[in-house]
Every structure is written in C-alpha cells, then in structure tokens.
Amino acid sequence: MSRWDPDAKGRLGQAARELFVEQGFDRTTVADIAARAGLTERTFFRHFVDKREVLFAGDRLAEQLTASVAGAPAGERPLEIVTRAIEEACDLITRDAQWSRRRAGIVAEHPELRERELAKMGLLASALSTGLRERGVDAATAELSAEAAVLAFRLAYERWASDAEAQRLAPLVRVVLAELRDVTG
Amino acid sequence: MSRWDPDAKGRLGQAARELFVEQGFDRTTVADIAARAGLTERTFFRHFVDKREVLFAGDRLAEQLTASVAGAPAGERPLEIVTRAIEEACDLITRDAQWSRRRAGIVAEHPELRERELAKMGLLASALSTGLRERGVDAATAELSAEAAVLAFRLAYERWASDAEAQRLAPLVRVVLAELRDVTG
DNA sequence: TAGGCGATGACAGTTTCTGACATCACCTGC
DNA sequence: GCAGGTGATGTCAGAAACTGTCATCGCCTA
The missing domain is CATH 1.10.357.10 (Tetracycline Repressor, domain 2)
Structure with missing residues (x-):
C-alpha cells in the first residue's frame, strides 16, 4: 500500500488509529502516520486539517x-x-x-x-x-x-x-x- | 516595563489583548507579545500553557x-x-x-x-x-x-x-x- | 498521442512549544 | 556587609505541527 493506491485518506486514518493504540497519541508524529500509510506528511495535512482531526472524521x-x-x-x-x-x-x-x-x-x-x-x-x-x-x-x-x-x-x-x-x-x-x-x- | 518589573503575567496578558485587538489573533506571534511586555517568548510559556490560554486566564x-x-x-x-x-x-x-x-x-x-x-x-x-x-x-x-x-x-x-x-x-x-x-x- | 486534471511529493520556511542550563535580583543567616 | 539559597528570567537548541510553492505522477479525454 503506497503512493497511488486507492483511499489515501482511509489508509491514513487506519495507520493513525493503529499507531495511537500501539504507542499513544503524543508519541505518534504525523510523519509516523504518513510513513505507515506509504504517504508523506504533506499529504496527511491535505486530508486532515490537523493531527487531532484524524480521530474525528x-x-x-x-x-x-x-x-x-x-x-x-x-x-x-x-x-x-x-x-x-x-x-x-x-x-x-x-x-x-x-x-x-x-x-x-x-x-x-x-x-x-x-x-x-x-x-x-x-x-x-x-x-x-x-x-x-x-x-x-x-x-x-x-x-x-x-x-x-x-x-x-x-x-x-x-x-x-x-x-x-x-x-x-x-x-x-x-x-x-x-x-x-x-x-x- | 521590562524584565524584573512586577506582574510579568499581567503585562503579558495586557500586551496580548492589545495586539489581538490591533492586528488579530493569527497575525500576533507569541514573540510579539513577549516583546511588547519586555520579556521573552520562553517566559510567556512559563505563565501560560499555550498561546490561546492568555485569553482564558x-x-x-x-x-x-x-x-x-x-x-x-x-x-x-x-x-x-x-x-x-x-x-x-x-x-x-x-x-x-x-x-x-x-x-x-x-x-x-x-x-x-x-x-x-x-x-x-x-x-x-x-x-x-x-x-x-x-x-x-x-x-x-x-x-x-x-x-x-x-x-x-x-x-x-x-x-x-x-x-x-x-x-x-x-x-x-x-x-x-x-x-x-x-x-x- | 498530446494535453489537461487531480493527487501526491519535495522542499523550504514559520510558528508553537519544550528541555537544559546560565544568569539575575532579592532575601536570609551569620 | 556578605556568602549562599531561591525564584524568576534569559539563552539556546531542537522537535513537531503546520503552510506555501512548485514539480511530478498517473489517469482520462479529445
């Protein structure tokens, strides 16, 4: 799963949820989330206005x-x-x-x-x-x-x-x- | 009014209120606020947990x-x-x-x-x-x-x-x- | 097959916020 | 008076969150 695969937003959300459970909200950076989803930090912020928003989609x-x-x-x-x-x-x-x-x-x-x-x-x-x-x-x-x-x-x-x-x-x-x-x- | 003058927190709050009215919340940086109060950015964050908090003291x-x-x-x-x-x-x-x-x-x-x-x-x-x-x-x-x-x-x-x-x-x-x-x- | 279009990457930059350590003014006991 | 302690502040470095800009990629269409 990376770059041009479908449902980038969904993958970012999934990656975020996993990481928040695994290592907590604080110790998860947006770069971590994007990396797990096979995307970049910049793309995260195109789909979610901020880091918190991923939990309220x-x-x-x-x-x-x-x-x-x-x-x-x-x-x-x-x-x-x-x-x-x-x-x-x-x-x-x-x-x-x-x-x-x-x-x-x-x-x-x-x-x-x-x-x-x-x-x-x-x-x-x-x-x-x-x-x-x-x-x-x-x-x-x-x-x-x-x-x-x-x-x-x-x-x-x-x-x-x-x-x-x-x-x-x-x-x-x-x-x-x-x-x-x-x-x- | 600077450095060791009394009521640093009050001066920071006053400076923040003035700047927010003058140029808006977004375009006011914490460095601006601290400068007007004769203090440093670091001191601002010792008195207020974040930039927003200055409006809720x-x-x-x-x-x-x-x-x-x-x-x-x-x-x-x-x-x-x-x-x-x-x-x-x-x-x-x-x-x-x-x-x-x-x-x-x-x-x-x-x-x-x-x-x-x-x-x-x-x-x-x-x-x-x-x-x-x-x-x-x-x-x-x-x-x-x-x-x-x-x-x-x-x-x-x-x-x-x-x-x-x-x-x-x-x-x-x-x-x-x-x-x-x-x-x- | 050329060109347009939407999504993504790359990169630089600003701002918020934190940690670690030095410095300053004041106060206290001697 | 003065050594030392204490609290507030400064300085510096840095992480992380966000933003603006432009290039690139894959797809779709004429």
Whole structure:
C-alpha cells in the first residue's frame, strides 16, 4: 500500500488509529502516520486539517442527523425529533464497540482531544438546530432542544464508554434526558 | 516595563489583548507579545500553557463558583444553587463590558479559541458538580444540574455578546433556563 | 498521442512549544 | 556587609505541527 493506491485518506486514518493504540497519541508524529500509510506528511495535512482531526472524521454524522430531522413526522415535539435523530446515530457511532471505547479512552486522556470532541458536539448541535429551524421551529426552541439533546448524548456517551458492562448507547440517552427533565422541572 | 518589573503575567496578558485587538489573533506571534511586555517568548510559556490560554486566564472563576456553591443555604434545589453561583459570576465576567464583547468576537472568529472556550465551560461544570456532590447531592443530579446551568450560561453569554443593546447578563441566564425547562418539560 | 486534471511529493520556511542550563535580583543567616 | 539559597528570567537548541510553492505522477479525454 503506497503512493497511488486507492483511499489515501482511509489508509491514513487506519495507520493513525493503529499507531495511537500501539504507542499513544503524543508519541505518534504525523510523519509516523504518513510513513505507515506509504504517504508523506504533506499529504496527511491535505486530508486532515490537523493531527487531532484524524480521530474525528465522522463527517457523515452531521449529514445523517440533518436528514433524520428533515424526515421526522410532522407535529412532533422538537426535542423528540432531535432525540430520535441522535438515537439513530448512536448505532452508527457504536458499531465497532471495542474501537469506540478505546477511542473514548484516548480522547479522555488528552485535553486537546477533549476540546476537539466538545467542538464537534457543538457542530452537531448546530446541525440539529438548523434542521429544526428549517421545519419552522422558532430559533430559541430549536437551539435549546438541540443543545439539550446533544448534552444528553454527551453524558450518555461518557457513561457508556466508561462502563464496560453497558450495552446499547441509545437507551442511555433517554435516561439522561429524563434526569435532565427532573433536574430542571 | 521590562524584565524584573512586577506582574510579568499581567503585562503579558495586557500586551496580548492589545495586539489581538490591533492586528488579530493569527497575525500576533507569541514573540510579539513577549516583546511588547519586555520579556521573552520562553517566559510567556512559563505563565501560560499555550498561546490561546492568555485569553482564558480567568482562573478564579472556578474557585468563586466552588465557594458560592459551598456557601449556599441548606435545603435548596441543586439547580438553584448552581444557577445563583453562575449569576454571581456574571457580574465579574462582564465587569468590563467593552472588552468582554471584543473578546467574545475574537473567540467567535477562531475555531481553536471556541474549542478552548467550550473546554473551559466544561471545567466550570465539573467544579459546580463537585461542589454539589460535596453537599451530599447524588452524582447524577449534580452532573445534570451543573451541565444544565453551564449550558444556560453559555447560550446566554452568546446572546449577550452579540446583542449590543443587552444590559446585564445574569437575568438572561434565567431566561434561557426557563426556555430549557419548557423545551424538556 | 498530446494535453489537461487531480493527487501526491519535495522542499523550504514559520510558528508553537519544550528541555537544559546560565544568569539575575532579592532575601536570609551569620 | 556578605556568602549562599531561591525564584524568576534569559539563552539556546531542537522537535513537531503546520503552510506555501512548485514539480511530478498517473489517469482520462479529445
């Protein structure tokens, strides 16, 4: 696998994941990743804006959430719409449970990765909020519903990742959302 | 003002703020900041862990929040405790309204600064959550109350910063919290 | 088969950030 | 007064992350 072989981005991602597991995020340089993928450092930065981004390439998530919100039945409460969109995404996210937990561990250990994760959550909230507004939901309700659902997802994901016994992620989102309702109610 | 004059950290912060306003965050190097403060780049990194941190040096915030939670009257609801703690912090944060708004503008324009801002919000939520648990609140309620209050603060702060007409920040937090209750209820 | 096009390489350069050691100002005990 | 300790700063070298620029490669098409 090198230079002109297909799926350079995928190979870079795979190489990065392997190296992060083998020797940790800090001690892996971008040059290491590129070398394992049979490419150069410069090419890495053409596919990923920075070194951290390789762990957050789930670009389709926002699109899927947007599509899910757009396809929700009429007359439903905004919070219910975005919550179900997130539930559907949960299965995609935790498809490879072992990697998901490993990845969560790596992110948890590195402040700069936690920052990026929070930023990505913010993007998801924006996508959901925009989707709701396009359905005619007023701006404040859209923003609050989206942020509340993403908050629930974030806390649920933390619990899921740190609990080796935990099975499916989606139900945990409902649990956290219920706790949020109790706390604010 | 140079080398052995007092308050090196303060001078670095002041120089950074001036330069960020004058020529933007990107085009200001750490060497520029240090030079204006009469110090060296190396000394900058002894006072701030990285270039971004100079805009987030409000270290006392977490302490003040913790103290505020610890001093709250017994028998109050957790959400009420953390909300009042945040309201008290609002006045500190917006003491210099002009700089607060300028700073918010700089942060909003730079993804890497938005990341850091979100991370700091996370630290505030952790501080509030810990404070609640030390009062005997169960872990889930503490976490949810803290995160809900910080979410309300974050959205309120966004609205305040982007609305030149907005006066005090604290009442906006209550408004957003009420919206959150409506949305989840 | 020539030429256009997109992806990659090569290379130099800037900037951020770190480690190691020297130097300076101040304070303390004698 | 002065030797020595202590904390803050300077100096220097260097790694690593990123960026700009131009050359090169493989493929596709006229």
